[in-house]
Amino acid sequence: MSGADNVVWLGTPAFPEAARTALADSRLRANLRRATGTIRDKRLAVAAELEDWEELREKAAAIKRHTLRHLDRHLLRLEKAVTAAGGTVHWAADAAEANHIVTQLVQATGESEVVKVKSMATQEIGLNEALADAGIRAYETDLAELIVQLGGDRPSHILVPAIHRGRSEIREIFLREMGEWGRPAPEVLTDDPRDLAEAARLHLREKFLRAKVAVSGANFAAADTGTVAVVESEGNGRMCLTLPETLITVMGIEKVLPTFADLDVFLQLLPRSSTGERMNPYTSLWTGVTEGDGPSDFHLVLLDNGRTATLADEVGRQALSCIRCSACLNVCPVYERTGGHAYGSVYPGPIGAVLTPQLVGIENAASLPFASTLCGACYDACPVKINIPEVLVHLRAEAVEAKRRSRRLPTIEALAMKAAGAVLSSPRRLAAAQRLAALGGRLIARDGRIGALPGPFARWSGTRDTPAPPRESLRSWWRRTRTTARDERHTTAAEKGRR
Amino acid sequence: MSGRKTVLNAVRGALADVPGYESPDDGPLPHGRRADHAGPDIVGLFTERAAEYRATVVRATAADAAAAVGRALVRTGARSVVVPPGLPEDLVPEGPWSRLEDVPRLKVGQLDAADAVVTTAATAIAVTGTVTLDHGPGQGRRALTLLPDQHICVVRADQIVPDVPEALSRLDPYRPLTLISGPSATSDIELDRVEGVHGPRILDIVVIVDE
Numbered sequence: 001m002s003g004a005d006n007v008v009w010l011g012t013p014a015f016p017e018a019a020r021t022a023l024a025d026s027r028l029r030a031n032l033r034r035a036t037g038t039i040r041d042k043r044l045a046v047a048a049e050l051e052d053w054e055e056l057r058e059k060a061a062a063i064k065r066h067t068l069r070h071l072d073r074h075l076l077r078l079e080k081a082v083t084a085a086g087g088t089v090h091w092a093a094d095a096a097e098a099n100h101i102v103t104q105l106v107q108a109t110g111e112s113e114v115v116k117v118k119s120m121a122t123q124e125i126g127l128n129e130a131l132a133d134a135g136i137r138a139y140e141t142d143l144a145e146l147i148v149q150l151g152g153d154r155p156s157h158i159l160v161p162a163i164h165r166g167r168s169e170i171r172e173i174f175l176r177e178m179g180e181w182g183r184p185a186p187e188v189l190t191d192d193p194r195d196l197a198e199a200a201r202l203h204l205r206e207k208f209l210r211a212k213v214a215v216s217g218a219n220f221a222a223a224d225t226g227t228v229a230v231v232e233s234e235g236n237g238r239m240c241l242t243l244p245e246t247l248i249t250v251m252g253i254e255k256v257l258p259t260f261a262d263l264d265v266f267l268q269l270l271p272r273s274s275t276g277e278r279m280n281p282y283t284s285l286w287t288g289v290t291e292g293d294g295p296s297d298f299h300l301v302l303l304d305n306g307r308t309a310t311l312a313d314e315v316g317r318q319a320l321s322c323i324r325c326s327a328c329l330n331v332c333p334v335y336e337r338t339g340g341h342a343y344g345s346v347y348p349g350p351i352g353a354v355l356t357p358q359l360v361g362i363e364n365a366a367s368l369p370f371a372s373t374l375c376g377a378c379y380d381a382c383p384v385k386i387n388i389p390e391v392l393v394h395l396r397a398e399a400v401e402a403k404r405r406s407r408r409l410p411t412i413e414a415l416a417m418k419a420a421g422a423v424l425s426s427p428r429r430l431a432a433a434q435r436l437a438a439l440g441g442r443l444i445a446r447d448g449r450i451g452a453l454p455g456p457f458a459r460w461s462g463t464r465d466t467p468a469p470p471r472e473s474l475r476s477w478w479r480r481t482r483t484t485a486r487d488e489r490h491t492t493a494a495e496k497g498r499r
Numbered sequence: 500m501s502g503r504k505t506v507l508n509a510v511r512g513a514l515a516d517v518p519g520y521e522s523p524d525d526g527p528l529p530h531g532r533r534a535d536h537a538g539p540d541i542v543g544l545f546t547e548r549a550a551e552y553r554a555t556v557v558r559a560t561a562a563d564a565a566a567a568v569g570r571a572l573v574r575t576g577a578r579s580v581v582v583p584p585g586l587p588e589d590l591v592p593e594g595p596w597s598r599l600e601d602v603p604r605l606k607v608g609q610l611d612a613a614d615a616v617v618t619t620a621a622t623a624i625a626v627t628g629t630v631t632l633d634h635g636p637g638q639g640r641r642a643l644t645l646l647p648d649q650h651i652c653v654v655r656a657d658q659i660v661p662d663v664p665e666a667l668s669r670l671d672p673y674r675p676l677t678l679i680s681g682p683s684a685t686s687d688i689e690l691d692r693v694e695g696v697h698g699p700r701i702l703d704i705v706v707i708v709d710e
Contacts, residue, residue: 035690052534062527070523072510085673091503101502143696144687160687167688193688197696204697209607225672235645235683235698242641243607253506258526260672264664267678275686278548279627279663282698283678284641290675292604293640308509314516 006095006126007306007360009154012344014367019338028339031166036330042276043327043381049278050268060265061385064321067258068311074223074256075302081226085288087298098303099130102215102248105299106136109246111212117230117237118142119217120158120324121250121303123346124359127215138215139181139207141236143200150177156340156348158326159274164339167191178203204236214240214295218251219270219323221300222260227287228300229263231270233280241284247295253302254311254320266323269383274325306359315394319354321384326351328378328388334371343368350378354391362398363406369395412456427475434473441469537661541625545659546706548628552681553694554702564653564707565592568617571651571703572596577614581605581643585636590653591617601639610646616699617651618644621676623659624666628681630654630704631666633674641675649701652679656708 012018022028047053067074079089092098106114114131116122116138128138128149140149147162148155151173155161162170171191178185178199183206185199216237220229228249230237241247257263263285271280289298311317329335329349340348345356345365353372357365369392378388404414423429444450445468453461472480537544542558550556559567569592572580581599582591591598599605599613619637620630630652632638644650660666670676683698694700 031689039686039690050534050536055534059527066526067523069514069517069521071514072507073523075507075510091501091506093502093505093509097502141697142687143685147687160690162687163690170688193685193691193693194695196688197685197693201696205611208697209611222672227672233683234685234687234696236696238641238645238677239697242645253510258523261664261667264667267663267667275692277552277680279624279629279678279680281552281680281682281684283676285672285676285678287673287675290634293634293675294642302506304506304509308506308513311510312513317513 006346007124007356008345008365012341015338015342015344015371016367018342018344019334019371022338022342025339027166028164029337031164032336032339035160035163036336039276039330043273043330046272046276046278050272056265056269057383057385060269060323060383061321063257063262063265064384065318067256068254068317068320071253071256071311074258075253077223078221078226078256079302081222081224082228082288082298082300083226085226087226087288087300090299090301092301092303092305094305095125098125098250098301098305099127101301102127102250103131103134103136105246105248106131106213107134109213111136111246113137113139113207113211114213114215114248115139115141115207115211115240115244116145117214117216117232117240118145118161119215119250120346121217121252122215123155125250125303125305127250139204141204141207141240142232143197143234143236146200146204147173150174150181154341155346157329158324158347158349158351159329160326164341167193167196170196174199174203182207204239208236208239208243211240211244213246213248214244216240216247216249218249218255218300220263220266221251221256222258222263223256224259225287227260227263227285229267230284231267231280232282232284233275235282238282238284241286242294245295246297246299248299248301250301250303253304253307254322270323270325273323273327273381273383309361310355310358313358313394316354316358316391318386319351319358319388319391321386322351322355323384325383327381327383331377331381332372333375333377334373338371343371350388350392351386354386354388354395357395357399362395362402366399366402369393369399431473431475434469434475438469438471438473441466442471533662533664535661536626541659541661542656542706542708545623545625545628548626549630549681549704550628552628552684554628554681554704556704556706558706558708560709561707564705565590567705568592568651568653569594571649571705572615575615575649575701577649579613579615581610581613581616581639581647583616583618583637583639583643585638586617586619587637601643604640605643607642607646610642613647615649615651616643616647617653620652620654620658622666622669623654624661624663624678625659626662629663629666630679631670632677632679633670634677635674641677644677644679645698648699649703650679650682650699651703651705653705653707656706659706 144162157163174185335349450466621633682702
């Protein structure tokens with residue numbers, strides 16, 4: 001099993017096809033519009049309260065970029081600090097290795113179930129499935145993850161994986177599935193979010209109380225002290241981090257920060273960017289193990305799984321600065337309409353479109369860099385200033401290049417681009433092409449627009465209306481009118497000289 | 500080759516473009532000049548912001564603190580109160596509730612059955628309305644403030660700092676730390692905020708101010 005198998009969902013269609021299906025789902029679109037609209041307004045309001053919001057973003061971006069440039073040193077410091085504080089550090093090059101480490105650690109405890117804090121890293125490596133293969137049941141405890149798990153579903157958002165589900169659907173899932181996994185839902189259950197949250201509280205409480213092993217992700221880890229941070233809202237994180245005897249944290253290597261003090265910038269930016277709150281209800285910070293408080297056995301698994309391949313790309317590496325706030329999803333006009341499933345990856349939306357192809361190789365996610373209008377809203381919203389449009393364009397070039405390498409004959413697109421290159425590099429050829437286009441375009445246009453075209457052009461024309469070319473090109477208009485204007489000016493100057 | 504060596508070699512290989520003279524320690528300083536987000540009245544701001552996240556906040560003098568704790572317990576009808584080691588003796592008044600001391604350590608079932616817990620705090624943050632626990636004396640191990648449904652946290656006004664950076668600089672990273680901003684909440688259903696999931700659903704904050 002390679003890492004790519006879990007980051008992208010095999011067998012799911014490429015983005016354009018998946019997006020078409022998603023766009024036809026009016027309930028999905030209504031759910032997404034409501035949810036993203038709500039969160040966008042909240043984020044803007046709390047970000048506007050800090051007059052130095054831009055400086056904070058700059059600072060966070062600078063810390064992340066600089067840390068990545070010396071990632072090996074910071075990881076070694078982190079390992080040393082965590083070990084000194086009584087924890088054990090493991091290193092995993094890929095998903096299979098990480099799953100193997102975690103499975104063995106759970107088996108060593110003799111337990112056959114674990115409680116889980118929401119974690120993108122474990123989602124990415126398909127940990128739940130790997131544990132299930134070893135006869136270990138993993139219970140998701142975050143409300144949205146629970147909804148996804150009970151519904152046999154896939155996550156569609158980084159922060160709120162069940163964003164594609166409305167309250168009435170969630171009620172149905174709870175009534176139908178909770179009994180299969182443990183305590184059934186109350187017989188009388190409305191679709192009021194308050195009631196649904198209460199049902200989740202009752203369902204999971206018994207699991208928290210008996211759990212001996214927990215698996216979490218990490219939002220940050222400070223290399224100088226070995227402190228790990230988990231940011232959450234519901235208290236399920238605190239339950240998992242506090243009550244069990246063994247805690248296994250799986251963390252992408254890019255999550256390390258140089259110092260404990262660096263956390264202040266990120267704890268100001270992350271809650272405001274992700275849930276639009278000044279601070280999330282609960283942030284847990286722990287350093288190794290503490291006698292008499294919390295787990296007595298702590299394991300930190302440092303995960304590569306495509307991150308070093310991403311790091312090697314000088315343009316693309318900035319994607320590793322991501323703190324998984326999901327602000328870019330909430331502001332993206334494409335995400336708002338297609339939802340997360342269309343991206344076919346655990347990392348959907350704009351950040352997914354730049355992260356997924358880099359983690360799994362461009363050939364395994366070639367349509368994702370094109371799943372964007374390049375409007376730049378994601379870059380404006382990103383708290384660590386990842387220039388997503390820049391990376392998208394960079395990856396588009398790579399996707400085209402990868403396609404070229406994989407074929408013996410050039411694609412139609414490549415031929416068209418080559419022809420365009422030849423035309424645009426010669427003024428004479430350009431003028432001739434424009435004259436021809438003006439004539440041809442006007443012949444096939446209707447109401448000033450060129451609609452569907454036949455043959456190889458159909459893929460271009462199928463997704464856009466092209467305005468018919470004007471009768472006269474700018475260049476020929478310029479030459480015609482400019483020449484006259486210059487002549488007039490010459491005359492005026494000559495007249496002045498005579499005076 | 501071990502995972503450790505594989506990963507470290509891959510990281511180093513990926514960073515071939517980074518010049519050797521650049522050091523991991525010459526990064527940007529976390530504590531540059533910052534804007535003040537708190538203004539002059541940090542106690543007032545803390546009270547307002549904590550209440551915005553549905554914490555019940557009251558001010559009391561030192562002499563009246565126990566009475567304020569008692570009123571919070573009466574309001575919810577609590578029958579049992581967890582009292583962490585090191586909590587000032589007189590902070591939990593006599594009332595129609597039993598006191599559960601954590602010596603010997605309470606079992607999770609006992610904590611789950613308890614109605615409330617009363618603690619002090621390590622520090623509090625005005626801008627975000629956050630109380631911070633380092634689980635030292637008066638606060639107890641982390642489970643004590645997690646399982647009972649009501650958490651009453653007593654904060655001295657001089658423990659309130661303006662913003663997140665000041666709070667972090669006061670905290671000892673080698674202790675377990677919990678930052679609490681309002682009661683447990685979720686936005687997982689249609690991104691609509693609902694208070695009360697797994698953590699305490701009721702958070703009371705008593706701010707002790709001078710006479």
